[in-house]
Amino acid sequence: MKGNGRKQHMPKLEDNSSSTPSKGEATDETSIIPQLSELTLSEKTAIESEHNIKRSSREVPVEALDQKPSPGDDNAPPVTRPQDCLLEVTSTPDRGLAVFTTRKIKASTLILVETPLIALDKREEDDHAAIEREFSHLPRPTQKLYLKLFDAQKSRMTRIASIYYSNCYNCDAFKSAGKGGSAIGLLPSRINHNCVPNAQFCYDERTNEMRFYAIRDIPRGKEVTSNYDKVVFESRARRQRKHQIYYGFVCRCDACEPKTEFWARSDERRQNMYEAFRTVQGCETQFVSAHNTSDRQNTQQHVIDEALTSLRKLEELLLKESLVGVPLANTYRSMAKWAERKYDVDQVRTWKTKEMQACITGFGHDAPRTKEIEQKLADIETVLRQ
């Protein structure tokens, strides 16, 4: 798995400890999307200068790397997937194959849909034999493509298992309780990591599809990236150590190799995010323990205000750092929870609405989390009308 296993595509804001990362660690989180227009000019410049990668002329058609639906049925209508007209796979001088946009893409656009080559439930994903078994069921040409995927050469396992763990995405947040697990796809495996990603992974349990949404506007010819890490507060040095160990690469994103003063302050922003996050965690403990005190109401009110102040700070920092995916959505979810604790319905509605926008951008209109928030907002409206 890229990472110590699976790509943590779903950085889980509320959980700062990661055990076995998979690309796109799917938690039940989402992403809110500050459009570029919402950022200051200097921030825009910083973002737009991101990844000015020299692309080699050797481009690989997406179709060559991806599984099309079986062409056996001549009567079947041709299936067009978003990646067919939005993405291409290109060889880069320093990072192997990478995925680039072939046109300008707006935030919230579904850019990639693929049925996994192998998808394993939680109880099976650490079982190398299960990976071998699923691999043996793949058609021979697909096996050949699988064996060309990046291999971090993990120790004490076969190449097939090592490739799986080097490329699979965590699906925990997207499956019904207990199922979790991970999945590997051909094109998703070509999406490289970036600590400031522009795409969000999610897994659609109903259709068994790996999906990627653009979480920011992406200009034509830019690399599509996702965050393999679950945690977004870590320092550059710590991230780089982790990437080396688990994936065998050195991240050269704007946050890791800053070329501007703005990005040189990335570590400072992430440290401040962590402090705000820890304050909220502390507030949670204080809120619960204030339950049995004589001055409960006043104490809890004070704790709620402190938590909301820290969350506002966290929101601001995440937006500045362009971490507009899951971490931001989770911040809004947390804000709504604290606002609910002080019975401030207007604030609950505000934060839930922002969380929903983030979910739409990162996971789509039909995602279960988006639908849940939609229902919650409808309930709030009903209460307000009464």
Ligand SMILES: [Zn+2]
């Ligand atoms: Zn990086």
